[in-house]
Amino acid sequence: MSKEKLYALMDERAKDFEDMSDAVWEFAEVCFNEYKSTALQREYMEREGFRITTPVAGMDTAFIAEYGSGKPILAVLGENDALIGQSQMADVAEEKPAVPGANGHACGHNLLGSGSIEAVCGLKRYMEANGIQGTLRYYACPAEEGGGGKVYLAAAGAFDDVDAAVSWHPYADNGIENCGLACVTVKFSFEGKAAHAAAEPWNGRSALDAVELLCVGTQYLREHVLPTSRIHYAITDTGGGMGNVVPQHAQAQFIIRATTSEYMEELYERVLKICEGAALMTETKFLEPHIVSAYSGFVSNHTMDNIMLDNFRPLIPMQYTPEELAYAEKFKPFGSKPDADTPVEFGLDETIERTAVGSTDVADVSHVTAMSQVRVSCAAIGTVAHGWANTAQGKSALAHRGMHTAAKVMAGSLLDLFTDPELLKKVRDDFDATHHGKKYHTMMPTDRKPSL
Numbered sequence: 533m534s535k536e537k538l539y540a541l542m543d544e545r546a547k548d549f550e551d552m553s554d555a556v557w558e559f560a561e562v563c564f565n566e567y568k569s570t571a572l573q574r575e576y577m578e579r580e581g582f583r584i585t586t587p588v589a590g591m592d593t594a595f596i597a598e599y600g601s602g603k604p605i606l607a608v609l610g611e612n613d614a615l616i617g618q619s620q621m622a623d624v625a626e627e628k629p630a631v632p633g634a635n636g637h638a639c640g641h642n643l644l645g646s647g648s649i650e651a652v653c654g655l656k657r658y659m660e661a662n663g664i665q666g667t668l669r670y671y672a673c674p675a676e677e678g679g680g681g682k683v684y685l686a687a688a689g690a691f692d693d694v695d696a697a698v699s700w701h702p703y704a705d706n707g708i709e710n711c712g713l714a715c716v717t718v719k720f721s722f723e724g725k726a727a728h729a730a731a732e733p734w735n736g737r738s739a740l741d742a743v744e745l746l747c748v749g750t751q752y753l754r755e756h757v758l759p760t761s762r763i764h765y766a767i768t769d770t771g772g773g774m775g776n777v778v779p780q781h782a783q784a785q786f787i788i789r790a791t792t793s794e795y796m797e798e799l800y801e802r803v804l805k806i807c808e809g810a811a812l813m814t815e816t817k818f819l820e821p822h823i824v825s826a827y828s829g830f831v832s833n834h835t836m837d838n839i840m841l842d843n844f845r846p847l848i849p850m851q852y853t854p855e856e857l858a859y860a861e862k863f864k865p866f867g868s869k870p871d872a873d874t875p876v877e878f879g880l881d882e883t884i885e886r887t888a889v890g891s892t893d894v895a896d897v898s899h900v901t902a903m904s905q906v907r908v909s910c911a912a913i914g915t916v917a918h919g920w921a922n923t924a925q926g927k928s929a930l931a932h933r934g935m936h937t938a939a940k941v942m943a944g945s946l947l948d949l950f951t952d953p954e955l956l957k958k959v960r961d962d963f964d965a966t967h968h969g970k971k972y973h974t975m976m977p978t979d980r981k982p983s984l
């Protein structure tokens with residue numbers, strides 16, 4: 533077994549995936565609408581000899597591409613969704629939408645899906661050439677940005693027979709990305725009674741009062757929750773915006789996060805009590821809560837994380853050309869590290885005990901199979917995700933270099949697992965030790981058709 537031979541096979545086809553990623557960048561399709569992006573990728577993988585299953589779990593833009601047979605079953609996950617309103621001209625170091633108001637790849641998911649396919653295609657060719665047994669899969673996962681495609685896939689049992697899975701995310705640094713807060717996004721609505729606010733307010737009951745008391749009550753709750761939790765909200769319906777009408781309806785969107793799914797659900801129950809209290813105080817009706825989405829807390833698998841780091845280390849520092857470094861220099865002033873000594877992050881952060889700040893649907897996969905993910909530098913140092921500078925750099929040589937590196941880390945890691953049953957056993961033991969045979973459960977209403 534030789535990583536050099538695997539990587540040489542991957543280098544031969546590198547241009548295919550640059551073109552694929554650039555095409556997906558141009559399509560810039562959002563949540564559950566990744567039709568052109570996934571058609572392009574499906575057709576490529578079909579030509580490469582993969583068996584394709586689509587749709588999956590009721591989602592048209594989900595597909596599974598499979599090669600080989602029998603155990604072990606190892607998988608790579610990819611995403612393709614863009615963000616609303618994040619259009620930006622490529623390579624231009626100032627905020628300038630390509631099409632004002634259009635969508636754009638400000639989170640690098642054009643690289644994410646294409647890089648994951650690059651890993652799977654390269655590894656398949658190596659397995660064929662060397663008679664390596666097992667099943668290799670790629671999962672095209674829709675709507676990471678708010679739609680939670682992987683939650684639907686996990687709930688439908690799409691990962692149930694998978695022994696281990698890997699993924700990656702483009703950032704402006706290199707390391708392990710094995711954390712995510714459990715999270716529920718929910719709409720709380722109240723129904724009151726409209727009345728003239730001056731002529732007969734005693735006949736009205738204000739739904740907006742209920743929302744305000746819900747928000748105030750939540751402020752008091754904050755003192756008595758674990759400091760790693762987050763509760764944030766926006767008032768999404770103020771009841772009409774007329775000061776002389778007692779608002780009949782009002783609504784707030786709440787996002788409740790915690791490090792574990794169990795604690796997040798406990799907090800959700802406590803916020804529900806505040807909702808009921810607010811309704812009682814205002815003599816309004818608290819309507820059935822509408823859960824928009826729910827993600828689990830990430831359960832890391834340190835054995836897998838270490839395998840990924842072992843494969844990452846020899847590829848760092850990435851061999852940037854002077855042109856790439858000059859390109860990065862142009863974007864550095866717009867990131868969070870404008871005074872950094874270097875235009876890119878050269879090192880590899882080997883920390884595996886990480887503190888979660890956001891949430892991801894990759895976490896749901898970590899509840900059903902051994903899961904690890906890396907973050908790979910695809911942009912100038914300090915470049916912020918979900919911003920125009922990220923979109924601008926999405927087709928650059930810098931981005932392509934990061935994508936190829938990610939593909940090699942993932943392909944190399946899965947090759948280790950395909951060829952070393954003892955290592956895979958350690959990964960599975962680690963999974964069993966953290967999950968205690970618990971059945972996967974989500975607050976996401978997965979019986980509802982996936983949508984935003």
Ligand SMILES: [Zn+2]
Pocket residue numbers: 639640641676701
């Ligand atoms: Zn993302």
